[in-house]
Structure formats: structure tokens, C-alpha cells
Amino acid sequence: MPDNGSINEGTPGTTGTHGTTGTHGTTGTPGTTGLHGTTGATGTTGSGTGTGTATALSQTAHDYGQKISDAATTAKDYLSDKVSVVGDKFKELQNADLGELAENAKQYARQKPGQALLISAAAGLVLGLILRGRR
Numbered sequence: 001m002p003d004n005g006s007i008n009e010g011t012p013g014t015t016g017t018h019g020t021t022g023t024h025g026t027t028g029t030p031g032t033t034g035l036h037g038t039t040g041a042t043g044t045t046g047s048g049t050g051t052g053t054a055t056a057l058s059q060t061a062h063d064y065g066q067k068i069s070d071a072a073t074t075a076k077d078y079l080s081d082k083v084s085v086v087g088d089k090f091k092e093l094q095n096a097d098l099g100e101l102a103e104n105a106k107q108y109a110r111q112k113p114g115q116a117l118l119i120s121a122a123a124g125l126v127l128g129l130i131l132r133g134r135r
Contacts (some may be wrong), residue, residue, distance in 0.1 A: 109116035
């Protein structure tokens with residue numbers, strides 16, 4: 001007992017250490033308690049890399065979206081150019097003489113019979129599919 005007549009209050013407890021933050025955060029160890037001492041604080045559970053992973057996935061999705069958008073723009077430009085060329089060819093064919101076109105086709109078939117045969121077969125196949133699809 002102390003000399004001044006007061007009650008022995010005991011020694012205060014030591015404070016616990018805080019847990020570390022991580023993917024599965026660990027809790028801190030509680031402090032020891034005296035008669036009127038305090039208990040140690042517990043650590044917090046961390047969210048860790050969850051937020052970082054979501055951000056990385058979001059950025060990756062954004063990057064892929066941008067690449068797809070760029071590819072779509074490139075394809076659109078390419079198709080526009082090709083449609084323009086085909087349109088020009090149709091205009092040339094409309095203004096051409098049918099006798100001249102037939103003579104050019106015969107001459108082409110004599111010079112390159114293999115290619116002419118393949119072109120004829122492909123045209124027949126396309127026409128057959130178109131006519132069959134109408135039924």
C-alpha cells in the first residue's frame with residue numbers, strides 16, 4: 001500500500017499492436033490488462049489488392065474497347081472505299097456497250113481459261129444461292 005493512503009490502482013496495461021493490412025488482413029494482438037489498464041486495439045481487416053485488381057480490369061477493358069473501336073473505324077473506312085470502287089465499276093458497265101463487254105469476256109477467257117472457269121463457277125454459285133434463298 002502506498003504511503004499517501006490511496007488505493008493501489010495497479011499498473012496500466014500495455015497497448016496491443018495493430019494488425020497489418022493485406023488481402024486477408026490480420027488482427028492485432030490485444031494488450032495485457034492491469035487493474036485499471038486498457039486493452040490493446042485490434043487490427044483492421046484490409047481490402048488489399050481487391051481495389052487494385054478492379055482498377056486493372058477496368059483499364060484493360062477500356063483498352064480493349066478502344067482497340068475494337070479503332071478496328072471498327074478502320075473496317076468502316078475500308079468498306080466505304082471498296083463500295084465506292086464497286087459503284088464506279090457499275091457505272092462504267094452501265095455506260096458500256098454489251099457487244100464490247102462480250103468481246104472482252106471472250107478475249108479474257110482465251111488468255112486465262114483457268115481463271116475464267118473459276119470466275120464463272122463462283123458467279124454461278126452466288127446466283128444459285130440467291131435464287132434458292134427466294135423460295
